[in-house]
Amino acid sequence: MAEPREMTGARCPLCGSPEIPFFYEEGGFRYRRCRRCRLVFLRPLPGRDFLEAHYQGYLETTEAGERAWGREMEPVVRAAADALSGMFPAPGRLLDVGCGYGFFLAEMQRRGWEVEGLELSKGAAELARRRTGAPVRSLSVEAAEFPAAFDVVTLFYVIExxxxxxxxxxxxxxxxRPGGVLLLRYPNTAPLIRLVGPRLARRLRLMQAPSHLYDFSxxxxDRMLRMAGFAETRTTLLGNTRPRRLVSRLVSCYIGGLAERAARWTGGRLLLPGVSRVTFASGAPGRLPRPRSRRRL
Incomplete structure (x- = not known):
């Protein structure tokens, strides 16, 4: 196991604030939370070699594990595909970073898109290639080079x-490409830790340390995307996972469905805490459709 890297200066990696008190500890890994921008982040960070080795076993490569993951993510895949299809009058070129077993690639391919994937897990990347016949490279996005541009880039549970x-x-x-769209899906775990308390959060491994290096409000x-050069962003709730265990599935469907309806009814102004977010971003202002607002009952 590679040794974690020490912090280079005690500052928030997003806004630079020195006010970053301890927030939570899980499995010997410590998280801080910036008082200014509310970013939660792991410090010290594990080394890159450790993380790449860690993700080789992150996804099951058994047939049963693959099927279970597909069922769990099916509502998320369908909702994201519908949203992107509604933004583009014709299919284009799409890159899925951290494509896993290739379920989203297959769905967009079925809708006529030209697709490509990146996946650190060699076993999962091979399964994605078999599923789609598309180019799926087993390497990090940091190391990848792209000879052509994309209309859409997606990251499902990757940015953290x-x-x-x-x-x-x-x-x-x-x-x-000009007018292209980025789609990010990511957890919002910090409110759950505060709700259930650190002891239960550690038992449930809510942060999945050391896998999750960040937790974003x-x-x-939005601040991070603006710093990266995106001109327009929109965050909403879009689809919810279907966990394997029945009780977890019922909770996810009820809470997730309620949260999604609340976001839709308020035009994205009300996002219940603890529910995974979806953020769309574009380099060109006016590219993203605005959600329709509904009157509050």
């Missing part, structure tokens, strides 16, 4: 795993 998310977002901004994500 990246040691330097701002530099990756800048790279992605550079490979999007909608405001922190």
């Amino acid at each position: 795993h990246l040691p330097d998310p701002i530099s990756v977002l800048r790279k992605i901004r550079g490979v999007l 909608a405001a922190a994500m």
